[in-house]
Amino acid sequence: xxxxxxxxxxxxxxxxxxxxxxxxxxxxxxxGGRRKPPLSENxxxxxxxxxxxxxxxxxxxxxxTAYPIIYSVWLSLxxxxxxxxxxxxxxxxxxxxTVLTNEFWWTAFGVTMLITVVxxxxxxxxxxxxxxxxxxxxxxxxxxxxxxxxxxxIVTVVAAFSWRYAWTPGTGYLANLxxxxxxxxxxxxxxxxxxxxxxxxxxxxxxxxxMAGLALVPEDLLKAASTDGATAWQKFTKVMLxxxxxxxxxxxxxxxxxxxxxxxxxxxxxxxxxETSSVSMLAYNNLIRGLNLGIxxxxxxxxxxxxxxxxxxxxxxxxxxxxxxxxxxxx
Amino acid sequence: MADIxxxxxxxxxxxxxxxxxxxxxxIADGEFVILVGPSGxxxxxxxxxxxxxxxxxxxxxxxxxxxxxxKAPRDRDIAMVFQSYALYPNMTVRENMxxxxxxxxxxxxxxxxxxxxxxxxxxxxxxxxRKPANLSGGQRQRVAMGRAIVRQPKAxxxxxxxxxxxxxxxxxxxxxxxxxxxxxxxxxxxxxxxxTEAMTLGDRVVIMRGGAVQQVGPPQELYDHPxxxxxxxxxxxxxxxxxxxxxQDGELHxxxxxxxxxDRVRRELEAADAPRELILGIRPEHFEDAELVDDDTRRRGxxxxxxxxxxxxxxxxxxxxxxxxxxxxxxxxxxxxxxxAGAADFAGAGGNLVTRLSAESPxxxxxTRRVWFNLEKIHLFDPTNGRNLTLHxxxxxxxxxx
Numbered sequence: 001x002x003x004x005x006x007x008x009x010x011x012x013x014x015x016x017x018x019x020x021x022x023x024x025x026x027x028x029x030x031x032g033g034r035r036k037p038p039l040s041e042n043x044x045x046x047x048x049x050x051x052x053x054x055x056x057x058x059x060x061x062x063x064x065t066a067y068p069i070i071y072s073v074w075l076s077l078x079x080x081x082x083x084x085x086x087x088x089x090x091x092x093x094x095x096x097x098t099v100l101t102n103e104f105w106w107t108a109f110g111v112t113m114l115i116t117v118v119x120x121x122x123x124x125x126x127x128x129x130x131x132x133x134x135x136x137x138x139x140x141x142x143x144x145x146x147x148x149x150x151x152x153x154i155v156t157v158v159a160a161f162s163w164r165y166a167w168t169p170g171t172g173y174l175a176n177l178x179x180x181x182x183x184x185x186x187x188x189x190x191x192x193x194x195x196x197x198x199x200x201x202x203x204x205x206x207x208x209x210x211m212a213g214l215a216l217v218p219e220d221l222l223k224a225a226s227t228d229g230a231t232a233w234q235k236f237t238k239v240m241l242x243x244x245x246x247x248x249x250x251x252x253x254x255x256x257x258x259x260x261x262x263x264x265x266x267x268x269x270x271x272x273x274x275e276t277s278s279v280s281m282l283a284y285n286n287l288i289r290g291l292n293l294g295i296x297x298x299x300x301x302x303x304x305x306x307x308x309x310x311x312x313x314x315x316x317x318x319x320x321x322x323x324x325x326x327x328x329x330x331x
Numbered sequence: 332m333a334d335i336x337x338x339x340x341x342x343x344x345x346x347x348x349x350x351x352x353x354x355x356x357x358i359a360d361g362e363f364v365i366l367v368g369p370s371g372x373x374x375x376x377x378x379x380x381x382x383x384x385x386x387x388x389x390x391x392x393x394x395x396x397x398x399x400x401x402k403a404p405r406d407r408d409i410a411m412v413f414q415s416y417a418l419y420p421n422m423t424v425r426e427n428m429x430x431x432x433x434x435x436x437x438x439x440x441x442x443x444x445x446x447x448x449x450x451x452x453x454x455x456x457x458x459x460x461r462k463p464a465n466l467s468g469g470q471r472q473r474v475a476m477g478r479a480i481v482r483q484p485k486a487x488x489x490x491x492x493x494x495x496x497x498x499x500x501x502x503x504x505x506x507x508x509x510x511x512x513x514x515x516x517x518x519x520x521x522x523x524x525x526x527t528e529a530m531t532l533g534d535r536v537v538i539m540r541g542g543a544v545q546q547v548g549p550p551q552e553l554y555d556h557p558x559x560x561x562x563x564x565x566x567x568x569x570x571x572x573x574x575x576x577x578x579q580d581g582e583l584h585x586x587x588x589x590x591x592x593x594d595r596v597r598r599e600l601e602a603a604d605a606p607r608e609l610i611l612g613i614r615p616e617h618f619e620d621a622e623l624v625d626d627d628t629r630r631r632g633x634x635x636x637x638x639x640x641x642x643x644x645x646x647x648x649x650x651x652x653x654x655x656x657x658x659x660x661x662x663x664x665x666x667x668x669x670x671x672a673g674a675a676d677f678a679g680a681g682g683n684l685v686t687r688l689s690a691e692s693p694x695x696x697x698x699t700r701r702v703w704f705n706l707e708k709i710h711l712f713d714p715t716n717g718r719n720l721t722l723h724x725x726x727x728x729x730x731x732x733x
Contacts, residue, residue: 221417221419223379223382223404223417224478226382226384226403226405227383227404227410227488228410228431228434228478231405242421242422
């Protein structure tokens with residue numbers, strides 16, 4: 001697919017990381033500013049070395065994320081359609097008004113939100129079950145873990161094609177089994193199939209993240225709960241879940257950001273037909289197919305903003321520890 | 332409150348390893364019993380089986396006269412204190428202590444009252460609203476104890492509860508545990524690898540090795556009348572001296588000289604399969620500077636001369652290390668004890684003798700000193716099976732016994 005070569009593709013893939021990096025970079029600077037007493041020579045040298053060591057990574061980040069983001073913001077403020085290059089002009093926020101008052105955008109936004117919420121919720125429950133199974137298995141542990149991770153190892157597009165063939169009437173085994181129509185031609189069943197494919201594909205990833213959290217629950221804590229009189233369910237809800245909370249939130253954050261950018265499955269399964277487009281699909285259609293750089297960039301920026309808001313909510317309101325930050329530093 | 336009975340309790344794992352073998356133990360109501368032994372001796376497994384955290388492979392466990400083999404931990408009404416304290420990190424001290432009561436569905440008022448009471452006993456009242464992360468090691472330990480006592484369970488099970496504390500606090504908490512147990516009168520099983528804790532805390536001590544019980548008894552009895560080489564070497568600090576001894580013409584040839592034998596021991600050694608080589612064991616306090624011994628005492632022992640290696644003055648007495656010639660005593664038990672002490676590869680050169688002499692002794696390093704030792708306090712062990720040959724009807728009688 002050519003999508004990765006476009007600014008939109010780069011934006012969408014990079015916005016999550018750049019957001020986190022931006023925060024990480026600004027925090028120490030603020031702290032340093034607040035601390036008034038002058039730094040000793042040693043500290044200054046240390047800080048200089050720190051900056052020097054960060055510089056190469058920072059430069060790469062600027063080249064591959066900051067520049068495309070700024071460039072697409074710049075494009076989004078222009079009327080810029082490659083079919084009518086002569087009409088290119090700066091129009092301020094007009095593109096945003098156009099997009100935000102358009103029903104296609106809001107339909108796509110609703111579809112994306114629905115897919116995000118449903119898939120992440122189902123993945124959390126299934127992933128937790130899978131994680132516990134993988135964590136508790138004593139015999140054939142390697143085999144169990146490997147087989148559970150297979151869906152995650154398959155290229156999404158390949159998996160999506162398998163799902164499409166399986167649901168194609170006449171030739172697909174699932175279509176023959178469960179329906180007598182063509183499920184991929186109706187909106188509700190299409191969405192259900194898209195979500196099914198997403199869940200099948202990424203539950204193992206969720207399980208993997210949660211398993212890391214499970215490993216954080218000390219065995220003694222569960223033993224103590226047993227002798228304190230807890231049932232298996234009470235041990236799970238009152239001891240395991242609270243201890244795992246940071247890991248669960250990180251897993252949810254990752255998956256939510258990921259799910260919001262859903263593209264491949266929709267592209268292969270329905271190509272966005274029957275109002276099953278996600279916002280990423282819509283941006284792709286405008287930007288690459290429609291060659292409307294202005295509108296397409298506007299959509300990309302809006303996706304970026306939404307993803308940033310999601311990350312902000314997770315980090316600030318739920319207290320998710322941003323990956324790499326110290327737990328103790330937060331509040 | 333209840334008694335705990337272990338009737339031939341064993342634990343074996345699917346791969347064939349036997350962690351605990353036929354443990355018979357009757358713990359009376361209100362008794363304080365210590366399980367002690369080197370790591371891997373099965374003491375924690377035994378405790379976990381009593382708690383129900385580990386299945387019992389064979390045998391029967393009764394708490395309060397009731398068979399509980401197949402009961403879940405929560406139906407056994409026991410409370411456990413862990414080495415890691417196992418406090419719930421998301422709950423405050425109050426919530427931690429209230430947790431078992433909340434699970435037991437007591438009403439709020441009773442819970443609060445009980446938690447406050449326990450907090451008062453353990454001096455935790457001012458800490459009730461803190462999270463475990465903001466407590467010191469000693470405070471966490473007390474919270475763990477508090478969580479155990481609020482429920483007034485049938486028994487307390489403690490798995491090395493003091494091992495994570497620093498030395499000074501450990502001694503202090505030892506008295507707290509002891510006082511608490513006496514106050515509440517609750518049956519307590521306490522696991523430790525520290526023989527000092529075992530000696531000072533328990534009504535009775537159970538010494539385990541390789542999953543089997545070696546000896547059960549009050550601390551002083553284990554100290555004075557060890558049934559075998561392992562018990563003798565494990566209990567006591569500094570530990571008992573072991574010397575190689577060869578039986579010849581009704582006498583023992585040792586690095587300390589010819590040790591005469593009493594009739595009873597000689598009779599035993601004359602049996603056909605009696606070993607020709609023995610291990611002689613003697614505790615540091617049964618030595619004395621020969622100058623300081625009066626004639627009456629002198630008759631009960633014998634003397635030898637040896638070069639002084641190191642003198643450690645403790646104020647109340649002196650630990651004096653002598654270098655003695657001769658073969659080193661060797662037995663499987665001794666190797667195991669050395670390994671547990673972390674000194675398997677560091678035995679030092681030649682025989683080393685630890686003695687505890689009076690503080691008045693003018694002994695100095697580098698001297699050759701004449702030392703007296705008490706023959707009545709000598710133990711003789713069979714190196715093949717570790718049995719104490721001087722033990723007669725459970726009493727050790729020394730080398731001279733008739």
